[in-house]
Amino acid sequence: MNPASMAPKGMIVGLLMTYNIYLPLLFCKFEACRIYLGVLAIGQARYTSEKLEAKKMLDKGAKVTFTYDGNETSGKILHILAAGKKPAAYFDILTAADKALEADRCFDETRSCEDESYLVVTKRSKNTVAKIYWLSKDDLSGVQVVVRQYGLLQPSNWQDDCFNHLYLQNRYWNCLVEIEQDNRNKYRALVGEDEDVAPIQDAIDGLKSRIADMAEQRTQLKIEHCKKIGIHTEPLDNAIKAAKAEMKKLSNKAKEARAVAKERIRAAGPAFKLLEDERRQSVKEAYNNSQLWWGNYNAITNSYNTARTRAMKEGADLRFHRFDGSGRFTCQIMGGMSTDDLLSGRNSVAQLRKVSNSEFTKIIKSNPPALQLQLVGSRRDEREYGVLSITIYTAEDDQGKKTRRTLDFPIILHRPLPENATLKIISVNRKKIGTDYRWAVTFTFSEETKESIVHTSKQTCGINLGWKQVAGGLRVATVSDGTSTRHVVLPQVIIDKLAYTESLQSRIDTATNENFIWLLGKMADPPEILKGDVTSLKRSKRPHPAKFAKFVIKWRNECSEFEPQALIEAEVMRKNVKRLSLEHHHLRDKVLRRRIDFYRNEAKKIADKYSMIVMDKMDLRQMSALEKSDGTPNELADLARYHRKVAAISEFREWIGKQAIKAGGAVEMIAIESTRTCNACDGVMAPSDGLMFRCKSCGTFVDQDENASANLLRAVT
Numbered sequence: 001m002n003p004a005s006m007a008p009k010g011m012i013v014g015l016l017m018t019y020n021i022y023l024p025l026l027f028c029k030f031e032a033c034r035i036y037l038g039v040l041a042i043g044q045a046r047y048t049s050e051k052l053e054a055k056k057m058l059d060k061g062a063k064v065t066f067t068y069d070g071n072e073t074s075g076k077i078l079h080i081l082a083a084g085k086k087p088a089a090y091f092d093i094l095t096a097a098d099k100a101l102e103a104d105r106c107f108d109e110t111r112s113c114e115d116e117s118y119l120v121v122t123k124r125s126k127n128t129v130a131k132i133y134w135l136s137k138d139d140l141s142g143v144q145v146v147v148r149q150y151g152l153l154q155p156s157n158w159q160d161d162c163f164n165h166l167y168l169q170n171r172y173w174n175c176l177v178e179i180e181q182d183n184r185n186k187y188r189a190l191v192g193e194d195e196d197v198a199p200i201q202d203a204i205d206g207l208k209s210r211i212a213d214m215a216e217q218r219t220q221l222k223i224e225h226c227k228k229i230g231i232h233t234e235p236l237d238n239a240i241k242a243a244k245a246e247m248k249k250l251s252n253k254a255k256e257a258r259a260v261a262k263e264r265i266r267a268a269g270p271a272f273k274l275l276e277d278e279r280r281q282s283v284k285e286a287y288n289n290s291q292l293w294w295g296n297y298n299a300i301t302n303s304y305n306t307a308r309t310r311a312m313k314e315g316a317d318l319r320f321h322r323f324d325g326s327g328r329f330t331c332q333i334m335g336g337m338s339t340d341d342l343l344s345g346r347n348s349v350a351q352l353r354k355v356s357n358s359e360f361t362k363i364i365k366s367n368p369p370a371l372q373l374q375l376v377g378s379r380r381d382e383r384e385y386g387v388l389s390i391t392i393y394t395a396e397d398d399q400g401k402k403t404r405r406t407l408d409f410p411i412i413l414h415r416p417l418p419e420n421a422t423l424k425i426i427s428v429n430r431k432k433i434g435t436d437y438r439w440a441v442t443f444t445f446s447e448e449t450k451e452s453i454v455h456t457s458k459q460t461c462g463i464n465l466g467w468k469q470v471a472g473g474l475r476v477a478t479v480s481d482g483t484s485t486r487h488v489v490l491p492q493v494i495i496d497k498l499a500y501t502e503s504l505q506s507r508i509d510t511a512t513n514e515n516f517i518w519l520l521g522k523m524a525d526p527p528e529i530l531k532g533d534v535t536s537l538k539r540s541k542r543p544h545p546a547k548f549a550k551f552v553i554k555w556r557n558e559c560s561e562f563e564p565q566a567l568i569e570a571e572v573m574r575k576n577v578k579r580l581s582l583e584h585h586h587l588r589d590k591v592l593r594r595r596i597d598f599y600r601n602e603a604k605k606i607a608d609k610y611s612m613i614v615m616d617k618m619d620l621r622q623m624s625a626l627e628k629s630d631g632t633p634n635e636l637a638d639l640a641r642y643h644r645k646v647a648a649i650s651e652f653r654e655w656i657g658k659q660a661i662k663a664g665g666a667v668e669m670i671a672i673e674s675t676r677t678c679n680a681c682d683g684v685m686a687p688s689d690g691l692m693f694r695c696k697s698c699g700t701f702v703d704q705d706e707n708a709s710a711n712l713l714r715a716v717t
């Protein structure tokens, strides 16, 4: 036997013997190790430094996929081991087991640790335990998802059938939402029948209808007083407020009762399981009836599943989608294809034919674009032109022969497609912007990365996120690495533009509210044909410009003899709001893209420099809510709330995560009191002057964000 593999086994037991007082949990998990007896003294002093070393290694985890016992699985690399070189490597196994909780080992302890072996942990999910694998380099291949996005010009062969296919997809989505709602209602009813829940639920329902009545009265009052100054709705406002507060209390009580009831029902029988089976059956029927091509219904079913999981986690409801001609065509390529396959047209699902610049110009001239193509980057010389053809559905003709409907798009490749990657999904997106549509394609590749899984840098940084107004813009992040500190400032010009689009939105809202009140005033005694529409306008909770427009158009088309003067006025109102909406759509789209560009670039700079990034694990949604979960108002000031919205730092945080994965680095979210703790002495910080804090104990005077990011960094180093 290789002596290098003998020695470490002695060490592992040495470690266990030394530390079994401190790590009783680990000791239980590695019962089997006890049979190897060995003596190796490691001093108490090393314990802390080894543990820290182990922790740093764990946090560097990179994701890989591998095959074990014939099954493909994926996990995070915890550590790379080199045989016989470091006892700490074995310590990692133990710490990893502890971290992975209930980890089930899948490695052979008698096997020697090869020159380079990897420790891999797979994630624990609701019904599975985490697993730790010990694999050689040959067992692994890192798989990286590569996404390429390109703008498309409008397709040359678009027809009603394509539009219809988008409509069917929208209908399928709404059908899934309906199934979901039905399922939720049944589930709630089941829980609601419980003897403890029912009376509280009755009380809540009573309150709800009282609030609805009062809101209706308030609307009526506003309509009647439309032209007079001073509307006296305060008593009603207050009553509604009080009722809502009461409801909040009851809701919390109901929540507790429901949790107990659920356990009771689960213990009593398979009622929940039957409901779930029923839901699955309905989803199956829905896609059988959807008349969609499999690539498309699969994509929608997937987004439904994702949205559903998220909605359940957040206690939200899935939403119906209004159809405005937007949508997506998805080709899933079975088994994948190479970029070569795509370019040579070997696969009938999708093809990309490259064309010369002059041919491309000809194609565009015969089919002018509705929207200016958004050109990304400045690599003009590398730009290539082509025509992308993708399948949007297949059908059978009269003779029962299979036909394939494709759409052909002129495409500008502003950067080349990856060469050694496997193309898995092509999705073409059509999005309504104002009155036009913008097209884009997303290619999703998977690429093996045997070499570059681990980040080359060994630097760690702490990032404090926030939204504070400083000269030049909003300070959204402070990056600290122990030797230097840098602030990321979202430029003022983006903030100003967002503020302008916001003001457009509020002009639209105000106009729409006024239009609704005016319209209902005119429709006190509507003609028969409009009666139903008037009732539904009155019932609608939130006035929407589209509802107003739809009503006015019907009025014009079907009974223009009714109040012709008012109809002219209504048309003017409708057109004004439409003009504002178009301006709003275009500007907003533009400025949001600019913010994304800024965040993407800043995140890349950070991710390229640091292999490990530490951020505060704050719940951003909770911070922006108007009320805390217990119903008390959130004291975040209006301006701060507005800044938070403008900064959209969850977007930035997301980009940091994405870029870190790309660079092979890792992100760690930790929950510590980073703001109010003094980085120098652990004392308590107090706000002093603007952004500066002063320590109550040692008197350190420091920028609060710099202090917070230094604390985050300190927590892991």
Ligand SMILES: [Zn+2]
Binding pocket: 678, 679, 680, 681, 682, 683, 695, 696, 697, 698, 699, 700
């Ligand atoms: Zn201090």
